[in-house]
Amino acid sequence: MQQEIDRLERDITLLSRAIAFPEAPSLASRVRSRIEADRTRRAPSWQLALTAIAAAAVALAFIAGVASPARDAIADLFDRINIFETAEVPKDLTREISGTQVTLEEAEARLGLPLLLPGDAATTEPDRVLIQDFRSVKAAVLFFRHSDGTPYALFETNAPVGKGLPIAGKGVLSSSQAQPVRGLGDEAYWLTGLRIVQYYDPSGAVIRDSVRATEENTLLWSANGRVFRIEGNLTQEQAIGIARSLK
Amino acid sequence: MTNREPTPSLRSRLCERTSLQDETLIAAAQQGDAAAFEELVRRHQEGAFRAAFLVLRDADEAEDAAQEGLVKAYKAIRSFRPGHEFRPWLLRIVINQALTMHRSRRRGVAAAERLAVRERPLPHSIDETVIDRERARLVWAALESLREQERVVVYLRYFLNLPERELAEYLGCAQGTVKSRLHRALGKLREVVVQRYPQLLGETT
Numbered sequence: 142m143q144q145e146i147d148r149l150e151r152d153i154t155l156l157s158r159a160i161a162f163p164e165a166p167s168l169a170s171r172v173r174s175r176i177e178a179d180r181t182r183r184a185p186s187w188q189l190a191l192t193a194i195a196a197a198a199v200a201l202a203f204i205a206g207v208a209s210p211a212r213d214a215i216a217d218l219f220d221r222i223n224i225f226e227t228a229e230v231p232k233d234l235t236r237e238i239s240g241t242q243v244t245l246e247e248a249e250a251r252l253g254l255p256l257l258l259p260g261d262a263a264t265t266e267p268d269r270v271l272i273q274d275f276r277s278v279k280a281a282v283l284f285f286r287h288s289d290g291t292p293y294a295l296f297e298t299n300a301p302v303g304k305g306l307p308i309a310g311k312g313v314l315s316s317s318q319a320q321p322v323r324g325l326g327d328e329a330y331w332l333t334g335l336r337i338v339q340y341y342d343p344s345g346a347v348i349r350d351s352v353r354a355t356e357e358n359t360l361l362w363s364a365n366g367r368v369f370r371i372e373g374n375l376t377q378e379q380a381i382g383i384a385r386s387l388k
Numbered sequence: 389m390t391n392r393e394p395t396p397s398l399r400s401r402l403c404e405r406t407s408l409q410d411e412t413l414i415a416a417a418q419q420g421d422a423a424a425f426e427e428l429v430r431r432h433q434e435g436a437f438r439a440a441f442l443v444l445r446d447a448d449e450a451e452d453a454a455q456e457g458l459v460k461a462y463k464a465i466r467s468f469r470p471g472h473e474f475r476p477w478l479l480r481i482v483i484n485q486a487l488t489m490h491r492s493r494r495r496g497v498a499a500a501e502r503l504a505v506r507e508r509p510l511p512h513s514i515d516e517t518v519i520d521r522e523r524a525r526l527v528w529a530a531l532e533s534l535r536e537q538e539r540v541v542v543y544l545r546y547f548l549n550l551p552e553r554e555l556a557e558y559l560g561c562a563q564g565t566v567k568s569r570l571h572r573a574l575g576k577l578r579e580v581v582v583q584r585y586p587q588l589l590g591e592t593t
Contacts, residue, residue: 142578146578153527158519159515160524163441169430173422173423180422
């Protein structure tokens with residue numbers, strides 16, 4: 142009897158070596174999408190609309206063979222910031238940059254970090270300064286004018302530059318709307334087209350107050366452990382020039 | 389820009405992510421970090437899919453079962469106790485999901501069809517230099533005749549190569565008990581073979 146069992150054990154071992162399993166599908170991004178979908182299920186109507194739009198954008202990208210769901214079409218660029226492409230924006234979603242108007246000194250104090258200012262602005266003082274306080278994430282928004290008169294907003298946040306976890310690097314690089322920029326800070330991207338911007342809290346939940354749409358050209362980069370963003374109808378060269386002039 | 393302490397680039401941090409220990413990712417996932425869980429899934433999805441495939445013997449159904457099981461695992465991640473083995477914990481959830489689908493499928497088919505389900509063919513590709521195809525088919529069929537838990541133990545040990553330590557974790561028993569559980573499962577397999585596939589105990593086919 143033991144001999145028979147030994148023989149069966151040998152057969153099983155041989156079978157396990159000989160069998161060719163079907164190729165395992167890539168489940169990671171799909172599971173992530175399911176998790177995110179469950180989170181938004183209890184979200185307010187405009188958030189649901191956003192989710193639908195994001196899903197539609199993802200689906201379109203997928204059909205077009207441009208990207209795979211969740212991973213490629215949604216670009217988690219930094220730890221607490223998510224910017225993703227969209228084809229349309231819900232009517233009740235703002236494009237305005239909200240916040241409390243403060244002085245430059247107050248903004249710096251509330252951000253808890255030294256603000257960097259562009260050397261390329263028409264004036265050294267910003268037109269106005271807002272502080273966005275999303276509790277776990279804060280951003281100072283400095284409104285300047287380029288030397289050619291084009292207005293732009295400089296965002297300086299206290300969001301950590303990733304724990305290295307949520308960055309969908311492949312998506313960033315493959316997206317037609319997010320192109321990597323070389324030679325600026327630690328990592329930089331040039332974003333164009335209609336997008337949704339939102340911040341996350343440390344638990345990974347979207348901060349509702351932070352969600353807005355934008356169609357302005359955006360330069361997003363990290364440097365020295367900090368995250369910066371310039372939004373405005375600037376050219377890429379102009380935005381990079383401003384970024385390089387920060388001090 | 390003024391230069392301060394240099395920070396690693398985002399790209400290098402992306403590389404670091406892949407070198408993070410499971411424990412770090414699990415802790416982050418337990419705090420609600422879906423991206424950390426995504427990385428865990430990326431690491432374990434092949435094993436999860438294979439486990440589901442062994443139970444269901446159908447690639448499409450295995451894909452559904454693995455995905456559903458992994459979503460359930462995320463929902464239950466806070467119940468995972470640090471210091472324990474993660475892979476058997478994850479596989480248990482995925483395999484339970486596959487077994488549920490398997491039972492549901494069997495309930496849904498008529499008796500004649502049930503026999504057909506039991507006789508599901510081998511995966512299309514077998515390395516016949518390792519084992520004769522007919523012999524492989526009979527072993528495959530005999531395994532399907534075992535009771536669920538006996539079958540799963542065999543799959544985990546021989547097909548997914550779980551070490552005894554992880555198998556003990558999966559079974560919720562002492563490591564020393566694993567050998568006897570395996571031996572019992574093989575004993576049951578022998579009984580099945582004696583009754584239904586006696587040619588396996590004769591000369592090599």
